[in-house]
Amino acid sequence: xxxxxxxxxxxxxxxxxxxxxxxxxxxxxxxxxxxxxxxxxxxxxxxxxxxxxxxxxxxxxxxxxxxxxxxxxxxxxxxxxxxxxxxxxxxxxxxxxxxxxxxxxxxxxxxxxxxxxxxxxxxxxxxxxxxxxxxxxxxxxxxxxxxxxxxxxxxxxxxxxxxxxxxxxxxxxxxxxxxxxxxxxxxxxxxxxxxxxxxxxxxxxxxxxxxxxxxxxxxxxxxxxxxxxxxxxxxxxxxxxxxxxxxxxxxxxxxxxxxxxxxxxxxxxxxxxxxxxxxxxxxxxxxxxxxxxxxxxxxxxxxxxxxxxxxxxxxxxxxxxxxxxxx
Amino acid sequence: xxxxxxxxxxxxxxxxxxxxxxxxxxxxxxxxxxxxxxxxxxxxxxxxxxxxxxxxxxxxxxxxxxxxxxxxxxxxxxxxxxxxxxxxxxxxxxxxxxxxxxxxxxxxxxxxxxxxxxxxxxxxxxxxxxxxxxxxxxxxxxxxxxxxxxxxxxxxxxxxxxxxxxxxxxxxxxxxxxxxxxxxxxxxxxxxxxxxxxxxxxxxxxxxxxxxxxxxxxxxxxxxxxxxxxxxxxxxxxxxxxxxxxxxxxxxxxxxxxxxxxxxxxxxxxxxxxxxxxxxxxxxxxxxxxxx
Numbered sequence: 001x002x003x004x005x006x007x008x009x010x011x012x013x014x015x016x017x018x019x020x021x022x023x024x025x026x027x028x029x030x031x032x033x034x035x036x037x038x039x040x041x042x043x044x045x046x047x048x049x050x051x052x053x054x055x056x057x058x059x060x061x062x063x064x065x066x067x068x069x070x071x072x073x074x075x076x077x078x079x080x081x082x083x084x085x086x087x088x089x090x091x092x093x094x095x096x097x098x099x100x101x102x103x104x105x106x107x108x109x110x111x112x113x114x115x116x117x118x119x120x121x122x123x124x125x126x127x128x129x130x131x132x133x134x135x136x137x138x139x140x141x142x143x144x145x146x147x148x149x150x151x152x153x154x155x156x157x158x159x160x161x162x163x164x165x166x167x168x169x170x171x172x173x174x175x176x177x178x179x180x181x182x183x184x185x186x187x188x189x190x191x192x193x194x195x196x197x198x199x200x201x202x203x204x205x206x207x208x209x210x211x212x213x214x215x216x217x218x219x220x221x222x223x224x225x226x227x228x229x230x231x232x233x234x235x236x237x238x239x240x241x242x243x244x245x246x247x248x249x250x251x252x253x254x255x256x257x258x259x260x261x262x263x264x265x266x267x268x269x270x271x272x273x274x275x276x277x278x279x280x281x282x283x284x285x286x287x288x289x290x291x292x293x294x295x296x297x298x299x300x301x302x303x304x305x306x307x308x309x310x311x312x313x314x315x316x317x318x319x320x321x322x323x324x325x326x327x
Numbered sequence: 328x329x330x331x332x333x334x335x336x337x338x339x340x341x342x343x344x345x346x347x348x349x350x351x352x353x354x355x356x357x358x359x360x361x362x363x364x365x366x367x368x369x370x371x372x373x374x375x376x377x378x379x380x381x382x383x384x385x386x387x388x389x390x391x392x393x394x395x396x397x398x399x400x401x402x403x404x405x406x407x408x409x410x411x412x413x414x415x416x417x418x419x420x421x422x423x424x425x426x427x428x429x430x431x432x433x434x435x436x437x438x439x440x441x442x443x444x445x446x447x448x449x450x451x452x453x454x455x456x457x458x459x460x461x462x463x464x465x466x467x468x469x470x471x472x473x474x475x476x477x478x479x480x481x482x483x484x485x486x487x488x489x490x491x492x493x494x495x496x497x498x499x500x501x502x503x504x505x506x507x508x509x510x511x512x513x514x515x516x517x518x519x520x521x522x523x524x525x526x527x528x529x530x531x532x533x534x535x536x537x538x539x540x541x542x543x544x545x546x547x548x549x550x551x552x553x554x555x556x557x558x559x560x561x562x563x564x565x566x567x568x569x570x571x572x573x574x575x576x577x578x579x580x581x582x583x584x585x586x587x588x589x590x591x592x593x594x595x596x597x598x599x600x601x602x603x604x605x606x607x608x609x610x611x612x613x614x615x616x617x618x619x
Contacts, residue, residue: 146407146419149393150537154419158410166561170417170580 028065028208033249036066036200039136040076040254045085045218051227056259058213058237060266062250063121063200065208071139073121073199074254077128078216080188086221087161087196088182090237091121092204092211093271093314094278095178096289100322108281111293112316114306117241118178119210120201125161125185128193139197160185161196177202180233182221206307211242213263232279239263241271245309274314293318352534352605359610360386360426362515362523362544366594366613371459372550380515381445381455381547383523384554384593388542388611389423389582390532394599399586401617402597404541406586420582421538426514426527429554430496431563431574433482434472436464439557439575440547444514446497449475460552467570485565532605539599543585544613546592556581556588593617 030036038061046057066072078085095118099106126142133140142158161183165173175181188194196216203210215237217224228236239260246266248256257263264272274292281289293315300306303320306313368378391404398406406416427442437452446452453475457463464472472478482494492499502512510516515523545556556577563574581588589595597615 148407148419149405150535152392152535154407156407156410156417158408160410167579169578170584 022068024068027067027069028203030067031064031209033247033251034062034064034209035136035251036064036068036070036072037136037139038063038074038250038254040074042077042079043216045078045081045216047218048224048227051229054215054217054224054227054236055238056261057217058215058259058263059255060211060213060240060242060257060263061255062242062244062248063119063198063203063210063212065200065203071199073139073197075131075133075135075139075195075197076216076254077193077195080190080192080194081218082188082190083218084220085185085188085194086182086215086217086219086224087123087125087185088180088215088217088221088224088236089121089123089198090180090213090234090240091119091178092241093117093178093268094234094275095176096278096281098316098321100324102324105324108285108287108289111290111318112321114313114316115177116205116306117312117314119204120175120177120179121181121210121212122174122199122201123161123163123181123183123196124159124199125183125194125196126158127160127189128195130158131195131197133197135195139199141197142195160194174201180236182215182224182233184221186220207244207309209242209244211240211244211267213237213240230276230279230283232282234282235275235279238272238275239267241268241312242266243268243312268312270312270314353531354534354605356529356532356534356605358388358527358529358540359608360388360515360525360527360542361610361612362386362525362594363612363614364521364523366544366546366616367515367523369549373459373461375459377459378521379459380510380513380517380523381451383427383445383515384545384547385425385427385429385442385556385577386525386527386542386544386613387423387425387556387577387581387585388527388529388540389418389420390529390535390538390602391418391420391541391599392538394539394541394596396597399589400619401589401595401615402541402599403586403589403595404539404599417583418585421535422529422532423542423582424527424529425577425581426525428495429557429562429575429577431486431565432496433478433485433494434464434466435565435570435572436466436472437478438562438572439554439559440552441496442554443496447508447510447513448497449478451475451497452478456552460550462551467568485567534602534605536603537601539601540609540611541596541599542611542613543589543593543595545588546590546594549592555590589617591618 048054048057096109096113098112099109130142143155146154146156162171163173163183164171277289277292280286296315303317362383367382369382370376393405394402396402404418406418409416427444432441498508498512515525518524545554557575558578559575562576565572594613595615596613600609
């Protein structure tokens with residue numbers, strides 16, 4: 001046999017096999033009790049006037065990957081109230097950048113965060129009539145085609161959840177890892193159905209299940225912020241770090257808990273504490289967060305133990321961080 | 328021999344790919360902009376009526392599907408659907424540019440008040456604000472700046488540069504090739520009719536037959552000379568010595584949402600100029616003063 005023929009004999013079957021290649025091994029396994037695309041049903045906006053009422057109005061659940069390249073997450077609907085409606089979601093847990101400045105470092109953030117327990121959820125919302133996904137099957141968007149006067153087609157996203165930033169002054173911004181994300185839908189049409197998408201942008205590396213707290217309330221999100229005594233958005237919703245080893249089946253019931261009192265039973269121990277310390281450190285120069293991390297290191301000196309299923313570390317590995325002044 | 332034969336076959340194929348025509352018309356499009364004399368004429372805070380190129384603010388222009396005057400009461404590109412009261416209609420430009428850039432002006436006092444291509448030298452800035460606005464330029468310690476050279480040297484120091492061509496706020500190239508750097512080398516030059524004309528380029532613009540050129544001029548504020556298309560929260564960060572300010576830069580959505588920024592005393596083109604070919608000779612005339 002000539003060498004070229006031999007090479008072809010090896011390459012051709014490989015190429016043919018490539019046609020049926022799915023690449024699924026690249027994606028995390030789906031969790032049978034946490035569907036990759038969830039339909040949470042129709043929610044009623046809550047009326048809240050105190051911080052305590054906010055705490056009890058939170059819906060708690062979990063999201064998990066689809067196991068394929070398809071984007072995962074959840075959707076729910078609500079009926080327009082004729083006024084403003086706030087959508088607020090807080091994915092687990094907290095995230096901070098470690099302070100590694102050579103001069104004038106921030107001691108309260110000098111210990112690293114555990115980046116393996118955090119995830120990210122992006123919100124989009126709009127009139128259900130524009131939503132092109134299949135609830136519970138695939139996530140979609142609110143995109144329609146607009147034809148300009150020259151007949152050219154322009155995709156327009158009818159997403160009414162407008163989040164702005166310096167980089168995106170016209171909207172299109174999102175909060176980052178573990179940070180709460182929220183938006184107000186002003187002047188919703190009375191009785192008209194709205195769809196909200198909670199897109200799972202990233203799941204925690206440690207268990208591939210992202211706990212979250214969700215608020216749907218009457219009025220502007222600024223009202224909620226004003227009612228928050230901690231002055232830090234992260235602490236409006238507490239306890240969203242839900243233990244992934246619970247036996248809740250999200251196919252039957254979309255939420256695992258209603259209100260902070262209920263979620264405490266299924267949250268990771270200490271998760272609300274770390275949120276509180278983070279918020280205190282964020283809004284003042286308090287060093288409680290650093291002290292917590294030092295204590296945690298003392299309690300769990302072998303940091304690889306943090307990957308054990310029944311152990312949760314909220315702080316990272318100080319040995320695996322840049323030296324001060326590193327660039 | 329076999330390798331040489333393969334190369335002989337492959338080389339012409341590879342070369343022929345260089346001549347592949349994608350069918351896209353992407354060109355550097357040259358346009359002319361005309362600003363009427365009235366737009367560069369104003370009674371200044373010192374009471375004096377002046378006609379001066381320094382009253383011509385940044386001019387923003389773009390290519391749009393259509394221009395109409397029944398949306399905002401002045402010529403404005405058609406806008407897409409307004410589906411949310413938090414977001415106005417997007418004009419969906421095909422592209423565009425500006426003539427006169429808002430840049431870091433080296434002194435906090437001058438942030439959002441200075442546009443490139445309007446000053447022959449830095450002395451003209453000192454004169455403009457001190458004499459006509461009766462609001463002398465001050466440095467970071469509130470000391471009055473009396474010479475343009477002070478601003479120039481501040482720029483050199485802050486920006487770590489050594490020439491006006493790197494600061495790019497004043498005249499630095501002999502555009503008319505008369506051997507002098509003067510007002511004839513600014514962006515806008517007075518024509519025989521007393522109006523002001525400029526030439527501008529839109530680099531690497533995809534041409535769409537029938538699209539229309541439209542634009543507007545952001546006039547300087549009456550009292551301070553500030554431009555409202557400038558975002559003072561962005562731009563070059565100056566934190567040297569006792570400074571702590573941003574140098575300013577244009578807002579990012581000026582061509583998509585012009586109506587957000589157009590104010591009274593700004594000048595707009597009342598109609599769009601349609602292109603049938605990419606090299607059509609088109610003059611954008613900013614002929615309408617917004618006054619609502």
